[in-house]
Amino acid sequence: MTNYKVADIGLAEQGRLKIEWAESRMPVMMSLRERYGRTQPLKGMRIAGCLHVTKETAVLIRTLAVAGAEISWSGCNPLSTQDDVAAALAAEGFPVYAWHGQNVQEFYWSIDKTLEFKPTLTLDDGADLIFTIHNKHPELAKNVIGGTEETTTGVHRLRAMGKDGKLLYPVIAVNDAETKWDFDNVYGTGQSSIDGIVRATNVLLAGKTFVVAGYGHCGRGVALRAKGMGCNVIATEVDSIQALKATLEGVRVMKMDEAAKVGDIFITATGMKDVIVKRHFESMKDGAIICNTGHYDCEINIKQLEEVAESKRTIRPSNEEYRMPNGNRIYLLAQGRLVNLAAAEGHPSEVMDMSFANQFLSMCYLARHGQGLAKDVHDIPGGQDDEVAMLKLSSMGISIDELTDEQLAYLNDYSAGT
Numbered sequence: 001m002t003n004y005k006v007a008d009i010g011l012a013e014q015g016r017l018k019i020e021w022a023e024s025r026m027p028v029m030m031s032l033r034e035r036y037g038r039t040q041p042l043k044g045m046r047i048a049g050c051l052h053v054t055k056e057t058a059v060l061i062r063t064l065a066v067a068g069a070e071i072s073w074s075g076c077n078p079l080s081t082q083d084d085v086a087a088a089l090a091a092e093g094f095p096v097y098a099w100h101g102q103n104v105q106e107f108y109w110s111i112d113k114t115l116e117f118k119p120t121l122t123l124d125d126g127a128d129l130i131f132t133i134h135n136k137h138p139e140l141a142k143n144v145i146g147g148t149e150e151t152t153t154g155v156h157r158l159r160a161m162g163k164d165g166k167l168l169y170p171v172i173a174v175n176d177a178e179t180k181w182d183f184d185n186v187y188g189t190g191q192s193s194i195d196g197i198v199r200a201t202n203v204l205l206a207g208k209t210f211v212v213a214g215y216g217h218c219g220r221g222v223a224l225r226a227k228g229m230g231c232n233v234i235a236t237e238v239d240s241i242q243a244l245k246a247t248l249e250g251v252r253v254m255k256m257d258e259a260a261k262v263g264d265i266f267i268t269a270t271g272m273k274d275v276i277v278k279r280h281f282e283s284m285k286d287g288a289i290i291c292n293t294g295h296y297d298c299e300i301n302i303k304q305l306e307e308v309a310e311s312k313r314t315i316r317p318s319n320e321e322y323r324m325p326n327g328n329r330i331y332l333l334a335q336g337r338l339v340n341l342a343a344a345e346g347h348p349s350e351v352m353d354m355s356f357a358n359q360f361l362s363m364c365y366l367a368r369h370g371q372g373l374a375k376d377v378h379d380i381p382g383g384q385d386d387e388v389a390m391l392k393l394s395s396m397g398i399s400i401d402e403l404t405d406e407q408l409a410y411l412n413d414y415s416a417g418t
């Protein structure tokens with residue numbers, strides 16, 4: 001009898017190599033493993049996790065286990081599971097229920113399997129595990145000391161639940177750690193989106209006019225990187241303050257109606273629908289490349305593109321050519337889905353290092369202090385952000401100054417006036 005279900009256990013060796021590679025890029029996780037391997041803060045804990053089964057997540061799983069926890073895991077998205085990584089984890093003895101391309105029943109079956117050992121802690125990305133416990137197995141909640149949530153959407157829904165008094169145990173909003181969301185959005189999305197564009201097209205970025213729709217954290221991250229690759233970057237915005245920020249950061253701002261005529265490459269990062277529509281497609285230059293890195297695939301109106309185009313063909317993976325009535329060609333990447341996930345590999349390990357250090361430390365905090373926490377959504381423990389940032393800096397050999405006692409006193413002195 002096996003305590004796992006993966007696509008192909010034969011992929012384990014390949015998966016092990018991927019995990020080792022990630023470990024070599026995740027120094028914060030490795031230092032936590034060394035420190036907490038000795039003190040065993042998670043001894044006696046049973047952690048059910050529901051989070052993308054990737055090489056980085058495998059590093060988190062191994063670290064939780066080294067700190068003393070028993071683990072049971074499923075993926076939080078039917079398409080994000082790396083089958084070789086799942087196989088490697090299963091071969092190491094971890095109960096993993098995840099394979100690429102699960103259907104809805106298989107997805108929830110996998111979550112149910114991870115709950116069989118009656119977890120004492122839950123670790124979520126999108127809150128499906130917490131929701132399954134609350135809606136389907138509420139009797140399990142009495143064993144659960146607490147949980148964590150990785151994403152903005154999950155945290156949002158859990159806060160609503162907490163506000164209505166519906167949460168059966170405390171949850172820490174890992175997403176809201178500064179060393180998580182800011183680094184994910186700016187540097188993770190920034191690099192991986194450029195990576196997706198390059199993999200799908202292999203175009204030269206230098207000298208291109210690069211249009212970023214939305215100058216939020218993600219848009220800004222992509223703009224920063226595009227600039228670094230030698231693009232002329234244009235941003236479009238609906239928010240005056242974001243537009244001003246872009247302008248003062250050396251990014252030209254204009255309406256999409258204008259940008260559409262001059263852009264070589266377009267990427268949407270707004271979270272809003274219908275950012276690029278028919279009239280924009282019609283005014284684009286021949287050869288324009290368009291893609292999206294926002295969460296939903298409604299930012300580019302693909303239905304209108306399909307309607308207006310005379311023909312369509314696949315040029316190479318994640319790259320479709322649409323022929324416009326005027327003869328111009330438009331290249332849509334990854335069918336308008338997140339180009340950084342569909343055409344690349346998501347956030348690099350170095351970024352996940354910090355997100356998952358926050359997950360790990362939050363798990364340790366819950367194991368120790370969870371019993372005393374209110375059944376609501378909590379911020380990460382005080383000092384944790386700083387600890388993660390300091391560990392990351394130290395892994396890079398970077399030291400920073402410390403305020404002296406005199407300087408601290410100066411900071412708090414209101415008697416001195418000017």
Ligand code: 9W1
Pocket residue numbers: 052054055056057077079080341342344345346347348352
């Ligand atoms: N998370 N390890 C696709 C990733 C899907 C995905 C998704 C990440 C990581 C945004 C988490 C095809 C990894 C994940 C590789 C991959 C995410 C959705 C990670 C970036 C977020 C909806 N959200 N993330 N690495 N798929 O990079 O765990 O390659």
